[in-house]
Amino acid sequence: MSEPQKPxxxxxxxxxxxxxxxxxxxxxxxxxxxxxxxxxxxxTAAPPTVVIxxxxxAAPPTVVIxxxxxAAPPTVVIxxxxxAAPPTVVIxxxxxAAPPxxxxxxxxxxxxxxxxxxxxxxxxxxxxxxxxxPPSSGYGxxxxxxxxxxxxxxxxxxxxxxxxLIWGLLGGIGCLLIILVAACGFILVALYTxxxxxxxxxFSTPAVNEGGGGAVVSGIxxxxxxxxxxxxxxxxxxxxxxxxxSSYSFEQGSYVIExxxxxxxVWALIEGNYRDVVIETSYSTPLNAPNLAAGLIFxxxxxxxxYLFSVSNDGYYALELLExxxxxxxxxxTQHNAIAAESNRLRVELSGDQxxxxxxxxxxxxxxxxxxxxxxxxxAVTSFDEGGAVVRYDEIIVRQR
Numbered sequence: 001m002s003e004p005q006k007p008x009x010x011x012x013x014x015x016x017x018x019x020x021x022x023x024x025x026x027x028x029x030x031x032x033x034x035x036x037x038x039x040x041x042x043x044t045a046a047p048p049t050v051v052i053x054x055x056x057x058a059a060p061p062t063v064v065i066x067x068x069x070x071a072a073p074p075t076v077v078i079x080x081x082x083x084a085a086p087p088t089v090v091i092x093x094x095x096x097a098a099p100p101x102x103x104x105x106x107x108x109x110x111x112x113x114x115x116x117x118x119x120x121x122x123x124x125x126x127x128x129x130x131x132x133x134p135p136s137s138g139y140g141x142x143x144x145x146x147x148x149x150x151x152x153x154x155x156x157x158x159x160x161x162x163x164x165l166i167w168g169l170l171g172g173i174g175c176l177l178i179i180l181v182a183a184c185g186f187i188l189v190a191l192y193t194x195x196x197x198x199x200x201x202x203f204s205t206p207a208v209n210e211g212g213g214g215a216v217v218s219g220i221x222x223x224x225x226x227x228x229x230x231x232x233x234x235x236x237x238x239x240x241x242x243x244x245x246s247s248y249s250f251e252q253g254s255y256v257i258e259x260x261x262x263x264x265x266v267w268a269l270i271e272g273n274y275r276d277v278v279i280e281t282s283y284s285t286p287l288n289a290p291n292l293a294a295g296l297i298f299x300x301x302x303x304x305x306x307y308l309f310s311v312s313n314d315g316y317y318a319l320e321l322l323e324x325x326x327x328x329x330x331x332x333x334t335q336h337n338a339i340a341a342e343s344n345r346l347r348v349e350l351s352g353d354q355x356x357x358x359x360x361x362x363x364x365x366x367x368x369x370x371x372x373x374x375x376x377x378x379x380a381v382t383s384f385d386e387g388g389a390v391v392r393y394d395e396i397i398v399r400q401r
Contacts, residue, residue: 222278222399226270229395230255237270238379254392259292259383265308267297267380274298275374276351276401282394284343285313292389293318295380296348299372306375309348309357310382315339317364319357323371330367331357338362351401 010017015026022031228236233250241248246266247258259266283294295310304325311317317339319331338359347358353370356363377398383389 222401224397224399225274225277226272226398227395228270228397229253230393238268251392254394255379256390256392257379257381259381259387259389261387262383262385264387265380265382267378269297269300269376269378270396270398271376272398273374274350274377274398278347278349278397278399278401279377280345280347280395280397280399281379282343282345284392284394285341286390287342289313289390290386290388291384292391293382293384294344294346294391294393295382296346297376297378297380298348298350299375300378301372301375305372307355307369307372308380309346310380311339311344311346311359312384313341315341317357317359319355319365319367321369321371330355330369331365334365336362336364338364349401 008017009015010024010027010029011032012029013024013027015024017024017031023029024031228238230236230238230250231253233240236250236255238255239248240250245259245261245264247256247260248268249256255268257266257268279296279298281296285292285294291312291314293310293312295308298307298309300306304322306322307330308320308322309317310320312333315337316333316335317331318329318333321328321330336359340360345360347361349356349358350373353368353373354366355369356366358364377396379391379393379396381389381391
């Protein structure tokens with residue numbers, strides 16, 4: 001009989017075993033011992049039973065988890081540098097070459113009052129009485145109230161009085177009197193001069209009559225810095241142009257500005273930097289013209305910064321400031337009975353930041369604004385609901401205040 005053999009496979013995991021293995025080298029299970037041989041009675045031992053290990057479940061697939069990696073930062077795409085866009089340049093209407101520079105005459109200062117001459121004191125011819133001589137006592141005369149006891153008189157010094165001191169005092173008093181008389185005379189002369197000037201100003205100043213809605217002021221004087229009557233286009237500082245929106249032309253001694261489109265402001269500038277001046281112009285509009293406004297531009301810096309005094313043909317006036325291309329209303333549209341429908345005379349008086357408006361020599365209103373205090377002047381026309389606004393300007397005058 002042959003020896004019993006150990007199983008060839010592990011009954012637990014099915015791993016192949018060697019005859020010497022007592023424990024499964026794979027799972028560690030104990031290997032069963034072979035059965036002991038039975039006593040022979042002439043029978044052969046049964047062959048060993050071969051245990052076929054059961055199929056073990058397939059191991060789940062190994063999932064390899066990749067290590068966490070930091071999220072990649074977003075890619076920043078830097079656009080290529082591009083050149084800055086050039087600023088938009090608005091080209092104003094063409095105008096002829098600038099006239100010769102205007103000489104601004106500074107205002108005259110009042111003449112200073114002459115200093116009165118100092119008259120030296122004149123010494124007196126006669127000698128004054130000696131102030132140190134004792135007065136008469138009157139003692140011993142009848143009827144005098146003399147006490148029964150007369151105190152003894154103090155001893156009289158034999159020293160002579162200081163006549164130089166006396167003369168000095170008298171000279172000083174005389175000088176004071178002379179200075180006082182001279183001052184009084186100077187005050188009288190100054191009062192007389194002031195009264196004379198006031199009388200002269202009363203007769204030389206134009207008459208001012210209070211009328212309905214303002215004062216009537218005429219005959220404004222002052223040195224003319226500019227006068228353009230538009231009689232000769234070759235000597236005028238204004239130009240000629242015609243396009244789809246407006247036209248500028250000289251016609252029979254007038255400068256005509258037409259606005260062809262509605263709600264449009266156009267202007268023509270006269271070169272020259274002015275301050276503290278009086279600006280005047282006269283204009284007319286056609287009969288039954290559409291609603292429009294004629295005006296004066298002053299303290300012009302550029303096309304986005306200036307003042308505009310407007311008068312409409314339906315009897316209203318306004319003062320506006322364009323600052324950095326933003327309109328600011330200084331005086332809102334106000335009706336006035338001095339404004340005519342077809343022709344008017346406009347005047348603006350400028351002094352520092354003070355602005356005074358006139359129509360037909362009638363004072364309308366006065367205001368102050370320190371934004372701009374000097375600049376160019378010009379003529380303007382504004383159309384409203386309709387195009388076809390035409391204004392004929394007869395002249396423009398700039399005077400020194």
